[in-house]
Amino acid sequence: MADYAGQLLNWVRNLRSRNRIRLEIVKRSDDIRGFKVLPRRWVVERTFGWLGRQRRLSKDYEFHAATSEAMIRVTMIGVMLRRLASGAF
Secondary structure, X not given: OHHHHHHHHHHHHHHHOOOOOOOOOOOOOOXXXXXXXXXXXXXXXXXXXXXXXXHHHOOOOOOOHHHHHHHHHHHHHXXXXXXXXXXXX
């Protein structure tokens, strides 16, 4: 895990010269037993849940990464439109 975090940090550091990116790594403590909500991790899990509800995104069907990115954008536009229409924003 530490090696992965090191590679990820280097990758984000290289991106920072072009874009404003903030990376926060949330790790689970080894002392904690059972279930405990980690800060801000639920946001990522919820978003993955929204994306997984779309059949085309439930598995990796796409050949090109650009197509997958476009489908994620279309899905998130739909999520935003539903939230705006319901007034839950």
